[in-house]
Amino acid sequence: MREWADFELVEGEGGSVLRVSGPLTIAGIAPLDARLRELDDIAAIDIGNASGIDTVGAWTVWRAATRMDAQITGATDKAGRLIEAVKAAENTAAITPPRPRLLERVPEAVGTKVSDMLVGVKDMVGFLGTTVFAFGALIRHPRRFPILALIRQIELVGVSSLGIIGLMSFLIGIVIAQQGAVQLQQFGAEIYTINLTGRLTLRELGVLMTAIMVAGRSGSAFAAQIGTMKLTEEVDAMRTIGVSPIERLVVPRILAAVLMMPLLGFYSAVIAIIGGAFIANFALDIPFWTFLSRIREVVPMTDLYVGLVKAPVFGLIVAMSGCYQGMQVSGNAEEVGLRTTLAVVQAIFMVIVLDAFFAVFFTEIGWA
Amino acid sequence: MGSQRAGELMDRAESEAHSAPPEFTGEFPIVVEGLTNRFGPQVVHEDLSLKVKRGEILGVVGGSGTGKSVLMRSIIGLQIPSEGSIEVLGDSITDAEEDSDIDIRSRWGVLFQGGALFSTLTVAENVEVPLKQFYPEISDELRQEIARYKVRLSGLPEEATSKYPSELSGGMKKRAGLARALALDPELLFLDEPTAGLDPIGAAAFDRLTRELADTLGLTVFLITHDLDTLYAICDRVAVLADKKVIAVGTIPELLALDHPWIQVYFNGPRGRAAEETHTRSMSGAMDKDNKGGA
Structure with missing residues (x-):
């Protein structure tokens, strides 16, 4: 009691x-x-x-x-x-800092957002420039090239993501083929399921889905790793002993993403086609091997080129925004989370915007 | 009307809150017996025993990696020991069932090394957290008043009340952490290296504050430190951790009389001697003043 x-x-x-x-x-x-x-x-x-x-x-x-x-x-x-x-110990201070009124707060927040965005674009271009310079320096001094870091990043970005990207692509291939077939059957044109699956995955979805997966898997990791290193002053320590953090941290990550993205994108498309062939075998009575051999006839080579040209650009964007946001971390642990989220959102957004531009561009030059 | 509202409050409190803890009157609020802590093959503590007296400031010293922090974490129930028993304020920590130690947690305050303030809350809101958690029946008004005076009580200026932890210096973070540790008027206070990372003036001020609060509020303090000045200035007794055990507990002169090599090196090294000199000087200074006052 x-x-x-x-x-x-x-x-x-x-x-x-x-x-x-x-x-x-x-x-x-x-x-x-x-x-x-x-x-x-x-x-x-x-x-x-x-x-x-x-x-x-x-x-x-x-x-x-x-x-x-x-x-x-x-x-x-x-x-x-x-x-x-x-x-x-009497204390008359307020518990929380005074909050401005809603009428003042909202315009201020909007203004800050807009100016942050403009400054962000400027800084990001600056960051790209710094990275290009670092590349130049590494070409002039090849001995400084962080080859081990590059191999490690290639493993993390490329090899370790084969499983999840493969599974995702296989399922997407199944969905495209199965749903496509349902619609095409209405015209008696279910044989075009093969065209649909092959062209869509090689040209668009393979690379796009892979870029999104890499942004979520590796772009976020880049931002969090570099951000934490900023917080623990590892990045500053590197600078004081004459090691450029751009050369040592950013270059290997960007290079790994640019090199791995075309391979992963192509791999994703291949697995998706296998997924489509797998479901066609059961649902459409198109034998597995017939599906695969038809792919060669109905998918023009330019579709592969479209995918392969886009992939390294997407890789660059994902790695750039991850590393850039990581380098922007300062202050506290909360910022690491914030910047990581921002890196992924920004990367996926820019990838999709750019993909739209690419689609129009390639159609215009006749790679339709 | 007034008593009706109070009655409602009581009903609410009766149903929501735990029963009020009686004040601990035994001699030893913390009793550790036969404590063993193992991390894989690494043994940190082996058959460690320690008793903390009521109302004292006990300094805990030991080389790096001797498990001072692990000992504190064991006592406050964050680290489940491999063997041994720990009693805090008469209740067993080691045998406690899930959530049954909720009472005890309202009777101690812990200051972690970095302050461990909640970074999204202001200093005063940080102090309010334990108040809300354990005493939801307290009105918003009183709770905010409590938070405010605790901030000042911990030696922070008024302006710090509404600041966020990221806006505070290292020393102020520690004080804010202390304010939160003192939020519930605990009987026991755990301090993990409170003066580490502070400048000598800030460290001395923090030491004085600890002593003052301990005397005014009647606290028992468990204080982990590397700071020899702190040991000389405010600790009633010192416990030495070495060889996976508490090898000695006593006042500094008592410890110096022992022939253990680590204790000798620790207190008779250049830093130990300097701290002792400072201490004796300030003591004799204080006595001079007393004499003059008497004359």
Whole structure:
């Protein structure tokens, strides 16, 4: 059973005296505090009967006494000490910093966003320039080339993602072939499922889905790794011993993504076609090997080229935004998460925008 | 009307909160017996025993990697020991069932090395967190008042109340962490290297603050430190961790009388001697002043 502080009012000579009983501690103070706030005109507060006191009790009594201009009587040594301590610690500051009004806050937030975006574009172009210079320096001093880091990143970006990209592509191939067949069957044209699957995956989906997967898997990792290294001052330490963090951290990651993306994109398209052939075998009665040999006849070589041209560009974008956001981290751990999210969102957004441009461009030059 | 509201509050509190803890009156609020901590093949503690007296400031020293922090984490229940028993304020930590130690946690405060403040909350909001957690029946008004005076009590200026941790210096973060540790008026205070990373003036001020608070609030303090000045200035007793055990507990003169090589090197090294000199000088200075006052 929990014990609460309580009080009774006694009429004395100078006015009413409030006699407190029970524990004047944090665990028992709540009801007493609520009742004290509704009283006024008390001449004295007698805490001689309280069964215990801590700073919360001392504060409550002192505040009530100060407000009503009352005396505190019956304080033990400890109570006196605590009351002195909380009196000295009185603090009228606000708990949270003042918030501007909504009317001011919203335009300010919008303005900050827009200017951040413009500055971000400028900084990103600057970052690209720095990276190009670092490449130049590495070509002039090939001994400095971080070959081990590059191989490690190739493993992380390329080899380790084969499983998940393969699974994703296989399932996408199944979905395209199966859903395409359902629609094409209405015209009796289900044989065109092969064209649909082959062209769509090699030209568009293989590379696009791979870029999205790499952005989620590796772009985020780049931002988080480099961001954490910024926080722990590893990047600064590198600079002071004459190692360029761009050469050592950024170049291998960007190079790995640019080299791996075409391979992963092509691999993804191949697996998707196998997925399509697999479902066609069961659902459409098109034998597996017939599906594959038809691919060679119905998919023009230019579709492969379209995919292979786009892939390294997407890789560059994903790695660039990951590394750039990582290098922008400063302050606290929260920023790492924020920048990582930003890196992925930015990368996927730019990849999709650029893909639209590529689609129009390649059709115009006749690679349709 | 007033008493009705209070009655509601009591009902709510009755149903939501745990029962009020009685004040601990035994002699040893912390009792560690036969503690063994293993991480894989690495043994950090083996059959370690330690008793902390009520109302004292116990300094815990030891070389790097002797498991000072692990010992503290074991006592506050963050690290489940491989063997041994730990009693805090008369309740067993090691045998505690899930959530049954909720009472005890409202009776201690912990200051972690980096302050461990919640970075998305202001200093005052940080102090409010334990208050909200353990005493939801306290009104918003009183809770905010408590948070405010605790901030000042920990030696922070008023302006720091509404600042975010990222806007504070290292020393101020520690003080803010202390304010949160003191939020519930605990009986026990755990400090993990409170003066590490502070400048000598800030460290000395923090030491004074710790001593003052311990005396005013009647705290028992478990203090891990590397700072010899802290040991001399404010610790009642010192526990030395070495060879996976607490090899000695006592006042500094008592420890110096022992013939253990690590203790001798620790206290009689150049830094130990310097700290001792500072201490004796300030002590004799204080005595001079007393004499003058008497005359």
